[in-house]
Amino acid sequence: MSRYAIDPDVTSAATLDARFYTDPEAWTLARERIFARSWQWIGDLQDLREPASLSPRTLLPGCLDEPLLLARDESGVLRCLSNVCTHRGNLLVQEACRARHIRCGYHARRFDLQGRMTFMPEFQQAKDFPSANDHLVQVPLFDFHGLAFASAQPAAPGAEFFGPIAERLHWLPWDRLQPDPSRSRDYAFDAHWALYVENYLEGLHIPFLHAGLMATLDFGHYRYELQRYSNLQLALAKPGEAAFEPPAGSPEHGQRVAAYYYWVFPNLMLNFYPWGLSLNLVQPLGPARTAVQFRSYVMDPDLLGQGAGGDLDRVEMEDEAVVVTVQRGVRSRFYRGGRYSPTREQGVHHFHRLVAEFIG
Template sequence: MTHDMTHYTIDPDVTTAGTLDASFYRDEAAYALARERIFARSWQWIGDTADVAEPGSLSPRELVAGGLDEPLLLARDGAGVLRCLSNVCTHRGNLLVPAPCRSEQIRCGYHSRRFDLQGRMLFMPEFQQAKNFPSPNDNLPEVPLALFHDQAFAAVQPVAPLAAFLGDIEARLQGLPWDRLQPDPSRSRDYSFDAHWALYVENYLEGLHIPFLHAGLMETLDFGQYSYELHRYANLQLALAKDGEPAFDLPHGSPDQGRRIAAYYYWVFPNLMLNFYPWGLSVNLVQPLGPMRTRVLFRSYVLDASQLGRGAGGDLHRVEMEDEAVVLTVQRGVRSRFYRGGRYSPTREQGVHHFHRLIAEFMGSAPPACAAP
């Protein structure tokens, strides 16, 4: 099967468009291509920066664990500048920093090669006779890094700045006290299941299934007012609360002032969900582990603990189990020889259509050649 531009074409008119061909979800070559054309060219959330707040802080991260599997290192130097470096020694490929720590240098435990916190190689034993050494290739490569408040994003070859991917989140949520969002590890969970990562994303991006799968969630939402907004690399599902259910106390000047917002469901291409509830923020990161294996990380940041357990974000585990159950059955279905693709609901599946158009855009265009390190 070829994977050329014509294969990945989605009609821009949602009223006439057909969905992605089913081969995208079951073909190993398509999965491998997506790693390079989608994940290597998009911004990936690599966690908050609380553990690298002080100069001399080091914290290992991984770019698309299970997918790209790229070891990274957040390093804040003595001047307070935060960088994202490769966490791989330029001598023999040993991983450098295994756990968060404080240090004035980065030292490889294998042969004691040392780097400063800007990634420059400083010392290497037994290399006195090596010619043309050291060279720029002996320094640690610096990886593109961008911050959204205290959340860190990294990319291999991003096609656009992070701001282009985040849509209007900052403007839409003006007045949100970002600095008061506190991580709550007790509410964080990892989920793994046997289905393609894109099927999970598609399920998230449409409200069409909510009345049929999520009885508890439906009790909290004014589903008739559920709406969708599309941006370049992101989209928003805006959920309004029924009377008596928790809603945001929006500040004066908010674009949604006067509306009872139960949740802002933001999706950022290709695999990040930023779900804002009156109690705080649930970050959901979808990690592809294989053509039919996915892990989803849930990370919670609490703003108002009194709102926990109530409203649209009151029982995230129950909703997740309901979603996973149907995604697993869809995974079985898309492998049928009789299924090739479907159509979109113009009123409820604009987000899925948007996602598929972005997949077609990224899969149908090769990235620029990498510069030599």
């Protein structure tokens, strides 16, 4: 995998070797070394407000496909558990519900809401039973302002991935963000997941692909900031466009911000607009197939349809069209990789360095 090493100097570095987008071995390594070790969004916590609540989830559908179960016990403690019975592997909970215990519908094995097995018929003669292996595995869980993230084997605590966002947007009225299912969208297209991420992480293409978005932005002051496991694209608004006006204490105090575009390694976008949050989860389905979930959390309905976040469907279609053509291009026998724009592609360089780090 040394061919995927990336020079830390963006002014000298070359991009990822093109084989990363086509090699089945690279795909397998990414699944286990990148996605299983990062924090993946598993939904919000709207249906888990009350004690004794259960809600089944799936860790990165189409890629990891790990069945999980969010369980809030009667004392109010929230846990993420494996949703697989430790007897014969049956899925335990099929839909959100309220319950005092978790019961397998196959052979009646029962667990409490902390995941401990408490009952199993016809096992009186089994030796050394129950053991720790009979309890449900507890999976690492991170609650970020009501958004739930889980990881099979996190490379670092959730706070290291999301802390810079919470610190930067400490003034945001998080409690006003409410899910709007009517604005949910699911897209699928024929391209490698990393090509979609790369497109998101650079502003170089905006003047050439997104005329509508460009009309709302003060592109001359578009800038980038890199954190350990995330990065920010900060977009200021043109006069008259919808914008945040951050309070004193914010680095943007006195500026009109059209959007805070946050990316969290490897496949999450948190796009903060004056109307609310557009959360985008990139789901790898194969070396040349990707799905993207768009989920909206609205805090000011009066601003919907305005500014940088006003026509997300159109921007998405423009982005998908180009990454599909890039997918065809990276398969060319004549393409091995390119170079980075030091002024506009720092985010892509940052992403590639993390890919190389996790795979390597």
